[in-house]
Amino acid sequence: MVVIKFIIDNILTQAAITIALIAALGLILQRKSFGSVLAGTFKTLLGFEVLSAGSSIIVASLTYFGKIFSHGFHLRGIVPSIEAINGQAMNQLGLGNEIALTFLGIFIVNIIIARFSPWKYIFLTGQALLWMATMTTIGGHAAGLSGFPLIALGSVIGGIFAVAMPAVAQPIVRKITGNDAIALGHFCTVGYMVESGAAWLFGERGEKKHSLEDMKLPKSLEFMQDTYLSVMVVMVPLYLVTAAFAGPKYGAIGAGGMNYMMFAFLQAIQFVVGVYVLLAGVRLLLGEIVPAFRGIAMKLVPNSKPALDCPVLFPYSPNSVIIGFITTTIGTVIGMFFLPVFGLAVILPGMLTNFFAGGTAGIFGNAVGGRRGAIIGGVIHGLFITLLPALLVGVLTHMGFTNASATDSDTIVACLMYAWIISPILKAV
Amino acid sequence: MFGLFNNKKEKKPVEETKVQLTDEEKSTLNNEIQSLKAVVKEQSGNDKIVTLNNLGSTYEKLDDKNNAIKYYEDSLNEKEQFGDAYNALLKLYEEKRKEAAYQKNDDGIQKYVGKMDDLMSISKRVLKSNY
Numbered sequence: 001m002v003v004i005k006f007i008i009d010n011i012l013t014q015a016a017i018t019i020a021l022i023a024a025l026g027l028i029l030q031r032k033s034f035g036s037v038l039a040g041t042f043k044t045l046l047g048f049e050v051l052s053a054g055s056s057i058i059v060a061s062l063t064y065f066g067k068i069f070s071h072g073f074h075l076r077g078i079v080p081s082i083e084a085i086n087g088q089a090m091n092q093l094g095l096g097n098e099i100a101l102t103f104l105g106i107f108i109v110n111i112i113i114a115r116f117s118p119w120k121y122i123f124l125t126g127q128a129l130l131w132m133a134t135m136t137t138i139g140g141h142a143a144g145l146s147g148f149p150l151i152a153l154g155s156v157i158g159g160i161f162a163v164a165m166p167a168v169a170q171p172i173v174r175k176i177t178g179n180d181a182i183a184l185g186h187f188c189t190v191g192y193m194v195e196s197g198a199a200w201l202f203g204e205r206g207e208k209k210h211s212l213e214d215m216k217l218p219k220s221l222e223f224m225q226d227t228y229l230s231v232m233v234v235m236v237p238l239y240l241v242t243a244a245f246a247g248p249k250y251g252a253i254g255a256g257g258m259n260y261m262m263f264a265f266l267q268a269i270q271f272v273v274g275v276y277v278l279l280a281g282v283r284l285l286l287g288e289i290v291p292a293f294r295g296i297a298m299k300l301v302p303n304s305k306p307a308l309d310c311p312v313l314f315p316y317s318p319n320s321v322i323i324g325f326i327t328t329t330i331g332t333v334i335g336m337f338f339l340p341v342f343g344l345a346v347i348l349p350g351m352l353t354n355f356f357a358g359g360t361a362g363i364f365g366n367a368v369g370g371r372r373g374a375i376i377g378g379v380i381h382g383l384f385i386t387l388l389p390a391l392l393v394g395v396l397t398h399m400g401f402t403n404a405s406a407t408d409s410d411t412i413v414a415c416l417m418y419a420w421i422i423s424p425i426l427k428a429v
Numbered sequence: 430m431f432g433l434f435n436n437k438k439e440k441k442p443v444e445e446t447k448v449q450l451t452d453e454e455k456s457t458l459n460n461e462i463q464s465l466k467a468v469v470k471e472q473s474g475n476d477k478i479v480t481l482n483n484l485g486s487t488y489e490k491l492d493d494k495n496n497a498i499k500y501y502e503d504s505l506n507e508k509e510q511f512g513d514a515y516n517a518l519l520k521l522y523e524e525k526r527k528e529a530a531y532q533k534n535d536d537g538i539q540k541y542v543g544k545m546d547d548l549m550s551i552s553k554r555v556l557k558s559n560y
Contacts, residue, residue, distance in 0.1 A: 030535060124542070177516075179520065181519070181520050181523045181524075182519065182523055291539055291542075291543075294538075294542055295535050295538050295539055295542075298526070298529075298530045298538045298542070299530060299533050299535065299538065301530075302527065302530035302531045303527070303530075304530075306523065306526070306542070306545070308545060308549065309549055311549040311550075311552040311553045311556070312519070312545075312548075312549055312552065314511075314552045314553070314555075314556045315511035315512075315515050315516065315552055315555070316511075316516075318511060318555075318556055321556055359556075
């Protein structure tokens with residue numbers, strides 16, 4: 001009894017162990033050799049710890065940024081970063097175990113729906129599933145759920161999203177790719193549909209419709225060539241300007257005698273370091289789990305339609321990606337200045353989201369409403385993906401998150417669903 | 430309701446109706462392949478890519494997916510770019526993945542899903558290097 005109690009209390013409560021055991025399960029079900037199972041399990045464990053370390057670095061940098069921002073501008077400045085939210089939920093709130101089990105649950109629900117319904121989508125973007133598991137767990141936790149109900153509800157909601165989002169996007173994806181072979185598995189689909197709707201309203205139609213792909217674009221986005229460089233290009237000026245406004249008194253908090261501008265510069269670099277470490281952790285963490293489970297999914301649902309990550313659409317419309325990125329960025333900058341007027345927090349533009357979600361949204365806009373549709377739709381998309389994290393801030397602050405909000409629109413919608421629909425129902429019952 | 434529980438009636442999806450080639454057409458395509466193979470050895474740069482893509486599409490017409498994949502992959506190895514080879518490979522990998530899934534061949538599934546992942550990495554690289 002003592003041994004079992006020790007195992008339950010001390011080992012199974014550790015999220016790193018839970019997720020490593022999930023990986024082991026996947027590898028054993030695939031009948032891998034003992035050596036492969038052992039190696040995969042430990043790699044996953046290591047990945048989780050690397051992810052946590054990255055998250056701590058990001059949180060330390062964001063805490064500093066939050067302080068100088070509130071002193072510099074007398075407003076709340078929020079950096080949208082789903083990675084930071086995930087790390088904080090796992091480390092500070094101790095929800096790692098629930099997130100890991102919900103992650104597994106979403107996968108199972110996805111397979112069940114694909115097996116027994118006409119919607120054959122299997123969501124293959126592991127990272128996005130992890131973010132969805134994070135946000136449904138946070139939502140459920142905020143609604144007062146815990147333990148099995150929290151995990152079960154999160155799995156069902158996440159699993160439904162994993163099938164519904166590719167299904168909703170598919171009519172337009174079909175138009176883009178010209179066939180029905182593959183689907184889009186990226187949890188920013190609500191945003192893509194907002195862009196498509198705007199493109200349909202304001203865009204070109206019929207003979208007047210001109211595709212962005214007929215245009216020649218200048219080559220001037222070299223800084224985007226490296227993911228981390230592109231984050232740095234934004235974060236360094238952001239920290240420096242904010243520190244300048246905050247002044248030496250507040251800008252040097254924790255600097256230990258260093259010049260406050262230099263300290264702000266190094267803190268911005270720390271943020272990029274955190275993203276770098278965290279994403280390396282995610283790769284390590286999912287490197288074993290995702291192949292194991294997608295093998296299982298494909299065997300159980302052989303006629304499935306794989307829902308792949310957003311770059312799958314880039315080749316069909318490369319110009320739209322660039323225009324989508326630029327217009328979404330314009331929208332997010334407008335949103336940053338505009339939303340505080342309504343008493344919402346200042347959401348700083350996130351370059352990675354703007355590139356991947358904005359770029360893909362651009363493809364949708366162009367497919368639906370041509371050139372004009374993509375441009376107007378892109379700006380509206382930018383506003384929309386700034387509004388969602390701003391709405392979420394209230395929920396997150398309540399739970400003790402530091403200066404961060406989520407990014408991917410579908411995951412935010414799932415979390416807001418908990419806050420606005422499920423939580424009031426639970427309270428009423 | 431919504432066809433949710435009609436799984437029993439579910440049948441394997443109808444294979445896309447492939448145009449049946451006559452022996453004559455097959456031999457014409459095979460001849461074409463031989464001459465393309467002879468030409469490709471001498472070529473380089475864009476010409477070589479065009480010929481490799483032609484080889485890929487000719488094999489595709491013959492429904493020889495493995496060879497089609499091989500030549501399209503050679504084409505992408507010559508130069509990573511968006512276009513015929515990329516689009517054809519995405520479709521062929523998915524077809525091969527499906528075949529492997531019906532045969533419950535786990536290695537096959539992993540191989541082709543992995544190849545689709547590689548295509549997406551190429552997609553990111555090409556897009557970023559173009560601008």
